[in-house]
Amino acid sequence: MALLVDIDGPFLSKSALKSVFPSGLDRPFNAIDDVNSTFVYEHTLWAKAWTDRHGRTDVSGGLGWRDRWVTAVLRDLLQWGEHLVENPDPTLVASSPDGDVTVRPWAALDVGNGPAALVVVVDPTEDLHRIGSDGWAADSIDRTAALLRETGITAGLVTDGRWWGIVSAVSGVITASGVFDSLIWRGSGAAAMLFALVGLVSLAGGASEKRLPMLFEASVASAEAITEALGDQVRRAVELVLQAMSESHLRALANGEDSPLPGDSKEVYEAAVSVLMRVVFLLFAEERGLLPQHQMYRDSYAIAGVRVDLEREAQNDTEEALDHTWETWHRLLAASTAIYSGATFEDTRMPAYGGSMFDPTRFPWLRSTNAQGLLTVRVSDRVMLKVLQAVQIAHVGGEARQLSFRDLDVEQIGYVYEGLLGYSAEYTTDVVVGLHGKSGYEPEIALTELNELVGAATSGADFAKKLTDHLSKSQANAKPATARQIAKAFEADEATNVADARTRLRYVLLGRTDIVDQLAPLHALIRNDLRDFPTSCPQAAW
Incomplete structure (x- = not known):
C-alpha cells in the first residue's frame, strides 16, 4: 500500500488482498505504461494542463481539460467503456444535514442492473480531505460516503483529476478510503493498483468474491x-x-x-x-x-x-x-x-x-x-x-x-x-492466582480457596465440578476453562513441567518457596502472563 497517498478506515487489508489475490493483483488488460498509448497521451495532456493551472487564481477557460482526463480514465483506462453513464439519474443525491448543500454523481458504472459504482468529481483541491467553504462540514471523501449510503451503493470514486479516492461506505461500518496521486502514475505501480481495483471486472464482472465490495467486506x-x-x-x-x-x-x-x-x-x-x-x-x-x-x-x-x-x-x-x-x-x-x-x-x-x-x-x-x-x-x-x-x-x-x-x-x-475501562485492580489480602479461561473473562482465585477445593476433591472430574460451582457463585461473569480441561490440568503431573513451573513460580513469587510448593503441583491450572510466567500475586500485591 506504499503507493497510496493516504488511507482511512479498513481500506483493503493485506490479509484480504492476499486471500483473494495470492499471486498479487490482477494486471489490467493492457500494460499501462509500455503499451497503452491512450494512457500516456491523455496523462501527458492532463499533467501539462494541471501544471499550467496549478497555483493560479485565474480559472478562466473552464475545467474541460479535467473532464477529458476523468472521462479517459473511466472509459478507456478502467475499461468501463459503454457502461460508463455520464449525468446519471438525478434522484441519486445526498444532502448536508441542513439540506442546503447537495452532492450528486458526475458519472456511474452501470452494466444493466443499476449502478455498481458512483463517481463524484470536485473542483481542483490540494487534498480530498479538505473541508469546503460552502457550510457543509464534510470533506470530499465524507460527502461521497454520504452519497453512497443514501443511494445504497457501496463503492465509489471521488476525484479532482489529480487525486483519486476509492471509497467504501456500508451501513453500520466506518467509511474506508484510499487516495492515489495521478501525478505519479507514470513509472509507478500506483496506476496498475487503481485500475486493478476499480476496473470494470473488479466492480461488475468476473468472480463475485474478487469484486471490490467483497474485498472491502473481508477487510x-x-x-x-x-x-x-x-x-x-x-x-x-x-x-x-x-x-x-x-x-x-x-x-x-x-x-x-x-x-x-x-x-x-x-x-x-x-x-x-x-x-x-x-x-x-x-x-x-x-x-x-x-x-x-x-x-x-x-x-x-x-x-x-x-x-x-x-x-x-x-x-x-x-x-x-x-x-x-x-x-x-x-x-x-x-x-x-x-x-x-x-x-x-x-x-x-x-x-x-x-x-x-x-x-x-x-x-x-x-x-x-x-x-x-x-x-x-x-x-x-x-x-x-x-x-x-x-x-x-x-x-x-x-x-x-x-x-x-x-x-x-x-x-x-x-x-x-x-x-x-471495564477492568480494575485491587490490593490482595491473600495469594491470588489467575486460572485459564476465555480471554478477558479469566477467573482468579485466592490460594486458600483453591487449597480447600483441592483438599476436598476425590478426582480430577470432582475438582472440576467443585471449582466451576465455586466460580459460578463467587465470580458470575468469569468464563473458566471447560470441566474436561480443568480435570486434565488438575491431573497433570509431568516431572519436567513441574520443575520448570517451580522455577517460573519462584521468580514471580519473589522466592517464596512455601507458596511455590503449594502451587507447583497445580501449575497446569494457572494461566501465563505475556512473559510466559504463571499469573500469581503474593499477598499485598495486585
Whole structure:
C-alpha cells in the first residue's frame, strides 16, 4: 500500500488482498505504461494542463481539460467503456444535514442492473480531505460516503483529476478510503493498483468474491479481528505492567521500606492504563510523522524502533538479561515529559502538547527516586519488550501480523482504550492466582480457596465440578476453562513441567518457596502472563 497517498478506515487489508489475490493483483488488460498509448497521451495532456493551472487564481477557460482526463480514465483506462453513464439519474443525491448543500454523481458504472459504482468529481483541491467553504462540514471523501449510503451503493470514486479516492461506505461500518496521486502514475505501480481495483471486472464482472465490495467486506472483518486481538493483547499488557509495579511494591516492603505505590488501587490501575496508551499514542504519532524526525529524538525518545532493538538484544544474549535493564522505561518517561512540556533537539523545537495522558504531575510517583537517585517504580526491558510486542504484533487466527499504526484508525484505538475501562485492580489480602479461561473473562482465585477445593476433591472430574460451582457463585461473569480441561490440568503431573513451573513460580513469587510448593503441583491450572510466567500475586500485591 506504499503507493497510496493516504488511507482511512479498513481500506483493503493485506490479509484480504492476499486471500483473494495470492499471486498479487490482477494486471489490467493492457500494460499501462509500455503499451497503452491512450494512457500516456491523455496523462501527458492532463499533467501539462494541471501544471499550467496549478497555483493560479485565474480559472478562466473552464475545467474541460479535467473532464477529458476523468472521462479517459473511466472509459478507456478502467475499461468501463459503454457502461460508463455520464449525468446519471438525478434522484441519486445526498444532502448536508441542513439540506442546503447537495452532492450528486458526475458519472456511474452501470452494466444493466443499476449502478455498481458512483463517481463524484470536485473542483481542483490540494487534498480530498479538505473541508469546503460552502457550510457543509464534510470533506470530499465524507460527502461521497454520504452519497453512497443514501443511494445504497457501496463503492465509489471521488476525484479532482489529480487525486483519486476509492471509497467504501456500508451501513453500520466506518467509511474506508484510499487516495492515489495521478501525478505519479507514470513509472509507478500506483496506476496498475487503481485500475486493478476499480476496473470494470473488479466492480461488475468476473468472480463475485474478487469484486471490490467483497474485498472491502473481508477487510472490515480483518480490521475487526485485529481490533479484537489488539484489545485483548493490550489488556494483558496492562496486567503485566501492573505486575511489574507490584514487584516494586513488594520488594520495598520486603526491605522494610515504604511502598512506592499510592494506597489508592484505582490510581495505580489508571497509571498502568496510561502507560499503555502513551505507548500507543507515541507509535501512532511517530509512524505518521507527527513528531520530530531529528536524529536526537530518534536516538533518545522515539518508541517505534525499540521493540526490534530489544528483540535483537534478547537474541544476542538471553531474554532473561532484559530483566536487569530499564532503559525503555526511562525512555518512555522522558518522551512523555517532552510531549507534555515541549523540548528542543538542537535546531528542532517540539511544542508542548500538554494533555492529561502525559501530565507528569498526574502520577508523580512514577518519577519518584530513592536516596541513590534510582526510580522507585521500575519496569524492566523484558516487560517493555512484551508490552511493545503486544501493541505492534496482532495474533489473529494463528497468524502473527505486524501492525502499522499508519493503518490503524482513531476508532480502533478508541475501542482498545474503552475496553480497558471495564477492568480494575485491587490490593490482595491473600495469594491470588489467575486460572485459564476465555480471554478477558479469566477467573482468579485466592490460594486458600483453591487449597480447600483441592483438599476436598476425590478426582480430577470432582475438582472440576467443585471449582466451576465455586466460580459460578463467587465470580458470575468469569468464563473458566471447560470441566474436561480443568480435570486434565488438575491431573497433570509431568516431572519436567513441574520443575520448570517451580522455577517460573519462584521468580514471580519473589522466592517464596512455601507458596511455590503449594502451587507447583497445580501449575497446569494457572494461566501465563505475556512473559510466559504463571499469573500469581503474593499477598499485598495486585
